[in-house]
Amino acid sequence: MRSVKYLMAAAGAASLFSSSAFAADMPSIMPPPPQQYYAPPPQDFGGWYLRGDVGITAQRATNISNPLDTTLNVTGPSYAGTGLSGAGSYDIGVGYIFNNWLRADLTAEYRNAAALKGSVYGQFSAFGGNFADVDNYSANLSSFVFLANAYVDLGTWWCITPFIGAGVGVAYNHLADFRDDGLTTFNGLTAGTQFAANGDKTSLAWAAHAGLAYHVNQNLTIELAYRYLDLGSAVTGSTNFAYSSPGVLGTHSWTVNDLTSQDLRIGLRWTCCDLPPAAPPPLVRKG
Incomplete structure (x- = not known):
């Protein structure tokens, strides 16, 4: 009887051993441990x-x-102001966004005619005498401006x-409709008004910008x-x-010097193609 018990125990142990070995040889059908999948990092666009x-x-x-300031030995000119009235400006342009902080564009702008007003007091000598002169100037100034611009975006909140x-x-x-209303005193004589033909000049222009951009959606700013x-x-x-014939002093033109402007502008930017969306937060697949 005892031998039969030993034989049954040995058979059970052999069966358990063979089952374990077989299980080790079989591929696992259990799911792998949880893994994390991350979206790619955001890229400059x-x-x-x-x-x-x-x-x-x-x-x-x-x-x-004007050149007569030298010809007539003008001394002590005192400018009472040379200002222009407010006017409108309108521009269109095309640009490129290099990345999320640098962009550039080319713009073409038209600036409406603004009324120029100015006056000057001075003394000069000519024709054997001394003159005291007060001049009041008026004209209309309009401009076309073409600029290449670069911008740095300082972050978005x-x-x-x-x-x-x-x-x-x-x-x-x-410069159009130039008029000089001058009052010159010389031995009791006075002089009146002179006009100048319209003139054009191309000058170097430069600009400095500062502002805020509001992003309405992915394409409109x-x-x-x-x-x-x-x-x-x-x-x-x-x-x-x-005050004389052209043969005495010839012809001349007037120059309006150092034109500057401080502008307040509102504009729209429309991105012509879809930009890649920002990367979503990391996604985790649960086991």
Whole structure:
């Protein structure tokens, strides 16, 4: 009887051993442990955009001069101000977003005619005598401005991105309807008004920008910006000196020097192609 018990125990042990070995040889059918899958990190993107802006301008000039200041030995000119009325500006442009902090664009702008007003007091000597002269000037100034601009976006909070930028290009300044109302005292004589032909001049222009951009959606952005713009100078066509024949002093033109403007602008930027969306947070697949 005892031998039968030993035989049954040995058979059970052999069966258990063979089952364990067989199980070790079989491939596992249990699911693998949980694994984490991460979306790719956000990438800098590029894309073309169109833009359009409207604005109001506050322009000024340093002074108004002409070659007769030297010919007539003008001394002690005192400028009572050379200002221009407010006017509108309108531009269109095309640009490219290099990454999430740098972009650039090319713009073409038209600036409405602004009324120029200025006055100057001076003394000069000519024709054997001394003159005391007060001149009041008026004209209309309009411009075309072409700029290449670059901007740095300074980060985005609540869909708002502050930015700064700079631009360089050319300004095509058109000076029209120039009039000089002068009062010259010389031995009791007075002189009246002279006119100048319209004139055009192309000058180097540069700009500095600062503003805020609000991202309405992935493609549309609204900008509110301040710009300082240097337009160079403007000139009239030729005119004759009012107090003598052209044979004495010849013809000359007037120059409006150091034209600058402080502009407040609002604009739209429309991205022409879809930008890749921001990367979602990491996804975890649970076992």
